[in-house]
Amino acid sequence: MPAHYPEHASDTPYEAALHRLLSLVDLERMRGTVTPAYKYDLERMRELAGRLGLLDGGAPVIHVAGTKGKGSVAAMTASVLREHGLRTGLYTSPHLHSFRERIRLNGEPLGEDSFAAAVSRIWPVVENMANEPIGAPSTFEALTAMALDVFREERTDAVVLEVGLGGRLDATNVATSSVAVITSISLDHTAILGSTVAEIAGEKAGIVKGTHPVVSAPQDPSAMAVIRERALAMNAPLTTVGSDLTYVQEEHDLSGQTVSIATARDRYRIRLPLLGAHQAENTAVAVAALEQAPLSLTRDAIESGLATVRWDGRFQLLSSAPYLVVDGAHNPYSMARLRETVGEYLPGVRVHLVFGASGDKQIDLLVQEAAAFADEVWTVASRHPRAAHQDMLASAFARLGTSSRSAGSVAEGIERAMKAAGADDLVLITGSLFAVAEAIQHSLGIDGEHYPEFDPQASALGRV
Numbered sequence: 001m002p003a004h005y006p007e008h009a010s011d012t013p014y015e016a017a018l019h020r021l022l023s024l025v026d027l028e029r030m031r032g033t034v035t036p037a038y039k040y041d042l043e044r045m046r047e048l049a050g051r052l053g054l055l056d057g058g059a060p061v062i063h064v065a066g067t068k069g070k071g072s073v074a075a076m077t078a079s080v081l082r083e084h085g086l087r088t089g090l091y092t093s094p095h096l097h098s099f100r101e102r103i104r105l106n107g108e109p110l111g112e113d114s115f116a117a118a119v120s121r122i123w124p125v126v127e128n129m130a131n132e133p134i135g136a137p138s139t140f141e142a143l144t145a146m147a148l149d150v151f152r153e154e155r156t157d158a159v160v161l162e163v164g165l166g167g168r169l170d171a172t173n174v175a176t177s178s179v180a181v182i183t184s185i186s187l188d189h190t191a192i193l194g195s196t197v198a199e200i201a202g203e204k205a206g207i208v209k210g211t212h213p214v215v216s217a218p219q220d221p222s223a224m225a226v227i228r229e230r231a232l233a234m235n236a237p238l239t240t241v242g243s244d245l246t247y248v249q250e251e252h253d254l255s256g257q258t259v260s261i262a263t264a265r266d267r268y269r270i271r272l273p274l275l276g277a278h279q280a281e282n283t284a285v286a287v288a289a290l291e292q293a294p295l296s297l298t299r300d301a302i303e304s305g306l307a308t309v310r311w312d313g314r315f316q317l318l319s320s321a322p323y324l325v326v327d328g329a330h331n332p333y334s335m336a337r338l339r340e341t342v343g344e345y346l347p348g349v350r351v352h353l354v355f356g357a358s359g360d361k362q363i364d365l366l367v368q369e370a371a372a373f374a375d376e377v378w379t380v381a382s383r384h385p386r387a388a389h390q391d392m393l394a395s396a397f398a399r400l401g402t403s404s405r406s407a408g409s410v411a412e413g414i415e416r417a418m419k420a421a422g423a424d425d426l427v428l429i430t431g432s433l434f435a436v437a438e439a440i441q442h443s444l445g446i447d448g449e450h451y452p453e454f455d456p457q458a459s460a461l462g463r464v
Contacts, residue, residue, distance in 0.1 A: 014112035017119035018099060022451060024126070026139040045141045045171045047134055051125045054148045054174070059089070060294055061159045061175050065167035065204040066183025066217065068334050069282040072274065072311050073183050074162040076286035080305030081158045082106055084297050089151035089159040091144070091172070096313055096437040097448040103147045105154055118146040118153075140164055144171040158295060168206020180208045180236070181289045182216045183282065185223045186333035198222040205230035211237075213292035217285045218242040239288050247284035249277055254317055254345060259283050265291055266299050270306045275315045276341040313436045315341055318443045322421040323349070324414075326440060328433035332362055335369035338430060342373060350425040354413040355397075355404075356380040356435030359388040366431065367396040374428075376420060377404035380413040382434040383450070393431075410438040 049055050064074045071092050078090040088106055095101040100109040122145050130136035151159050161172045185201050201223035208214050214231045218241055231238040245263040259280045261268040272283055283306060290297050318324040329338040353374035357366055379393035390406040397404040407413035417427045429439040441448040
């Protein structure tokens with residue numbers, strides 16, 4: 001049975017639903033630790049979706065995998081679908097401030113009552129499975145089933161699913177996709193997905209399951225070879241950004257950038273509010289996916305939808321004098337791209353880095369990339385249970401000869417960095433989306449959800 005957390009009179013239906021979900025095995029909290037081998041088997045997810053009647057087609061699905069940029073591409077794609085007048089479902093992970101952000105309808109997080117109702121609909125099946133040899137689904141599997149159930153209940157016209165981890169064995173891969181999208185691939189989660197880019201590409205390319213179109217970002221040659229082989233084996237037409245369509249990043253400033261894209265079908269000129277050359281690439285990937293979708297999207301809808309996309313926590317400017325920016329760069333590749341973006345948009349500034357990372361990441365490589373452009377470093381630990389201790393991060397910087405200071409919390413790190421920074425300097429919070437979320441909450445006065453189950457002192461016998 002799932003772990004039981006006692007009911008509290010003060011719990012709202014939404015809070016009670018969350019506690020139910022978090023009583024399941026939550027692999028996001030456990031990544032990097034020894035966990036059961038069955039966790040990456042789709043058998044439970046197929047069984048859960050089958051019992052709920054979620055395997056029988058439905059609205060067209062755009063399925064997005066990749067190491068870097070998959071969330072941005074998913075958000076871009078969904079923004080365009082809404083602009084075209086389609087009732088759109090978007091499923092992404094992780095969230096910044098609320099679990100409800102993971103399931104969105106027409107751009108809005110699922111309401112608390114709707115979230116609680118979705119948990120109630122799937123929970124009898126979850127409990128039945130828990131009493132059988134197959135076992136209870138994980139938190140992510142349950143959330144994925146909830147998303148598919150909600151999108152069916154709400155009669156969505158189109159759905160965008162972001163892969164949680166990998167692709168081949170990710171819970172989202174029970175869905176039948178109309179377009180499979182693979183964004184930039186690099187090394188991440190190597191203990192789970194493989195130690196080479198080619199091995200990881202094999203996991204990502206697992207979302208290509210039939211003859212439906214495939215779209216790929218520019219890739220390392222070894223990764224592209226794997227994607228091409230998979231598409232050929234499935235007899236799926238492959239569109240690659242950089243060869244089948246081209247893009248050019250034109251003018252840019254801190255308010256956004258202009259991207260021109262040329263495809264075999266059309267020409268686009270897009271004013272994108274998201275910053276960085278990597279987002280120009282992501283835009284081209286999104287356009288390619290949208291052109292391949294069976295939805296007859298107009299050029300105006302594509303240009304307008306991309307012009308209004310919002311995806312917080314990705315080189316997001318929160319304030320000026322000094323510049324306060326958050327970016328969820330969480331692996332060495334994305335940290336290197338962040339360094340390029342800082343140089344592109346804020347050349348020559350002094351960088352005060354507030355750095356927090358998850359303990360299961362390639363800490364030494366991540367720190368090496370971060371140290372290359374930081375003038376001053378504060379190490380922090382977010383409240384997430386996977387967060388690396390700030391002193392451990394400080395030791396990693398010290399091994400590179402970079403001095404740093406440990407702060408007791410993300411908020412304290414920001415305050416100390418802001419006090420040290422001059423009006424023209426940059427205070428940059430990065431290393432994990434969990435640290436970024438706390439930075440946004442602190443800086444903008446946003447209330448984030450707190451989960452007692454995430455507290456190290458919480459147990460299956462009660463909540464603290």
